[in-house]
Amino acid sequence: MHHVIIGAGPAGVVAAENLRKLDPTAKISIYGAEREVPYSRMAIPYFLIENVPEQGTHLRKNDRHYDLMNIEVHQQRVDKIDAAAKALSLEDGSTVNYDKLLIATGSHPVRPPIPGMELENVHSCWTLEDGRAIAEKAKPGNTVVLMGAGFIGCIILESLAIRGVDLTVVEAENRMVPRMMNEISGNLIKRWCEEKGVNVRTSTRVDGIEEGGDKALKLSFNDGSTMEADVVICATGVRPNIAFLEGSGINTDEGILVNPYLETSQADIFAAGDVCQGLDFSTGSYMVQAIQPTAADHGMLAANNMVDGREQRHRGCVNMNVLDTMGLISASFGLWEGSGGDRSALEDYDNYRYLELQFEDDVLVGANSLGLTQHVGVLRGLIQSRTRLGKWKEKLMQDPTRVMEAYLACAQAQA
Amino acid sequence: MQKSLTIDPEKCTGCLQCEMACSYQSDGLFNPSKSRIKVFNFHEEGRFVPYTCTQCDEAWCLHACPVDAITLDASTGAKIVNADTCVGCKVCTIACPFGTVNYNSDTGKVAKCDLCAGDPACAKACPTDAITYVDADATGYERMKEWAAKTDAGMTAGA
Numbered sequence: 244m245h246h247v248i249i250g251a252g253p254a255g256v257v258a259a260e261n262l263r264k265l266d267p268t269a270k271i272s273i274y275g276a277e278r279e280v281p282y283s284r285m286a287i288p289y290f291l292i293e294n295v296p297e298q299g300t301h302l303r304k305n306d307r308h309y310d311l312m313n314i315e316v317h318q319q320r321v322d323k324i325d326a327a328a329k330a331l332s333l334e335d336g337s338t339v340n341y342d343k344l345l346i347a348t349g350s351h352p353v354r355p356p357i358p359g360m361e362l363e364n365v366h367s368c369w370t371l372e373d374g375r376a377i378a379e380k381a382k383p384g385n386t387v388v389l390m391g392a393g394f395i396g397c398i399i400l401e402s403l404a405i406r407g408v409d410l411t412v413v414e415a416e417n418r419m420v421p422r423m424m425n426e427i428s429g430n431l432i433k434r435w436c437e438e439k440g441v442n443v444r445t446s447t448r449v450d451g452i453e454e455g456g457d458k459a460l461k462l463s464f465n466d467g468s469t470m471e472a473d474v475v476i477c478a479t480g481v482r483p484n485i486a487f488l489e490g491s492g493i494n495t496d497e498g499i500l501v502n503p504y505l506e507t508s509q510a511d512i513f514a515a516g517d518v519c520q521g522l523d524f525s526t527g528s529y530m531v532q533a534i535q536p537t538a539a540d541h542g543m544l545a546a547n548n549m550v551d552g553r554e555q556r557h558r559g560c561v562n563m564n565v566l567d568t569m570g571l572i573s574a575s576f577g578l579w580e581g582s583g584g585d586r587s588a589l590e591d592y593d594n595y596r597y598l599e600l601q602f603e604d605d606v607l608v609g610a611n612s613l614g615l616t617q618h619v620g621v622l623r624g625l626i627q628s629r630t631r632l633g634k635w636k637e638k639l640m641q642d643p644t645r646v647m648e649a650y651l652a653c654a655q656a657q658a
Numbered sequence: 659m660q661k662s663l664t665i666d667p668e669k670c671t672g673c674l675q676c677e678m679a680c681s682y683q684s685d686g687l688f689n690p691s692k693s694r695i696k697v698f699n700f701h702e703e704g705r706f707v708p709y710t711c712t713q714c715d716e717a718w719c720l721h722a723c724p725v726d727a728i729t730l731d732a733s734t735g736a737k738i739v740n741a742d743t744c745v746g747c748k749v750c751t752i753a754c755p756f757g758t759v760n761y762n763s764d765t766g767k768v769a770k771c772d773l774c775a776g777d778p779a780c781a782k783a784c785p786t787d788a789i790t791y792v793d794a795d796a797t798g799y800e801r802m803k804e805w806a807a808k809t810d811a812g813m814t815a816g817a
Contacts, residue, residue, distance in 0.1 A: 253724055302725065304725075304743060536718070563752050565749060565752045618696075619752055623752055627755060628755070647709075651698055651709060
């Protein structure tokens with residue numbers, strides 16, 4: 244039995260480890276496109292602020308981890324899948340046969356279709372190689388423009404600010420992290436950043452970038468204004484890496500389409516992580532969740548289902564995120580925008596504390612939080628267990644911060 | 659037989675000795691806000707409920723960690739945060755459905771119960787035996803497992 248995994252990110256590595264546990268004698272091979280030891284993109288911001296050395300970004304810390312688990316790791320891009328022949332074409336022209344295949348190729352940053360995105364000092368911040376280039380160029384006193392105040396933009400904000408650059412953030416939507424936080428909390432994050440000396444321009448788009456002026460780059464905005472910058476960092480979103488699947492017979496939409504067992508439309512081929520359009524717990528629909536916990540869950544489950552005789556049905560992952568924007572911590576869970584039920588909110592704007600809960604009947608279905616670091620995981624637990632809150636719903640309507648008490652009272656029946 | 663922390667809220671008087679002992683053991687200071695065990699106060703009912711990590715088998719915190727900073731202590735079954743490896747990304751704090759991994763902004767790392775290497779300070783400090791460290795099949799453990807099962811991403815066919 245040869246299990247092959249395309250992609251050396253968290254989904255691929257977790258899958259390989261679980262496969263080894265469940266199938267001790269199988270051959271297991273990972274193919275990663277980057278010339279790196281398997282690493283975590285999540286850790287790049289902490290590498291940028293020099294909190295961890297480069298090795299600190301590695302998914303596993305023991306250099307011999309993969310050898311010890313008898314998992315082969317190859318630094319080779321897979322160019323093509325031939326599902327009929329159960330074979331892969333690699334970038335060096337060679338072919339590899341598989342019995343079961345997992346596609347965990349992750350995603351890539353997208354750039355807006357505007358002039359100048361190809362210029363030398365315009366960067367994405369996605370790979371470790373990007374991180375090294377930004378660490379080199381984002382020097383104290385340099386003017387840096389960050390395009391996009393989404394999750395990735397916000398998480399690298401602090402690392403840029405700590406590097407002592409003069410920082411401007413440009414976001415097309417009317418607030419920061421618009422796909423994770425509601426209007427109130429997204430604008431509180433904006434105010435927080437402005438108080439820390441970052442220039443934040445929401446509802447603004449960059450129309451084009453050209454060379455020239457006193458600095459390397461000159462940007463023009465949709466309101467007609469312009470500014471000069473030494474470096475532009477583009478963080479305007481990511482898309483699944485599915486282009487290489489053309490002609491493979493594997494059905495795709497935004498990501499790879501899968502059934503509740505994470506199987507694709509081709510036999511013996513599975514998908515996991517950012518590239519997989521998997522089941523969303525809250526909506527029951529299939530969507531791409533480019534988040535670490537989903538990558539790990541998919542990796543575990545896909546590996547299980549790749550082993551003959553084992554079958555686990557996916558219940559769906561709760562979409563959730565946690566973000567530290569220059570020290571202000573925000574989190575989102577499930578249907579944070581609400582779905583027509585009651586909402587309960589604590590709004591303490593002066594102290595940057597915010598918690599909004601969304602209910603369907605007496606069940607918690609979503610939440611947005613700001614400035615909370617204690618027991619936030621219980622929001623996930625309450626959502627995913629669909630715990631009926633009974634009389635505690637009313638208490639949470641009065642004071643949403645009592646979620647931990649509500650959980651103890653309703654789920655553990657300890658109070 | 660592996661041991662686990664067993665909590666009997668009926669016996670808790672809300673004295674917070676466990677929180678003091680935990681913060682002193684883990685951070686070297688008496689500061690309940692740093693404690694990895696928390697006593698919740700149900701003031702309308704005059705009840706107190708101590709609560710901390712159950713060291714669940716599913717270990718979402720461990721699996722969600724992108725840098726392998728949470729590992730299993732095979733001797734106690736505890737899931738332990740290695741502070742040198744933790745980058746402070748907080749993914750584990752949202753992944754844990756029990757809400758028992760918390761971010762400490764002073765250290766920039768996360769913290770959770772590590773069972774004090776098999777000699778938990780909270781259990782030793784509890785004057786009323788509301789917190790005990792006993793064989794893992796004792797009462798209360800099954801309830802935690804049920805909650806854990808509900809939050810699992812996958813389910814066995816037919817379950």
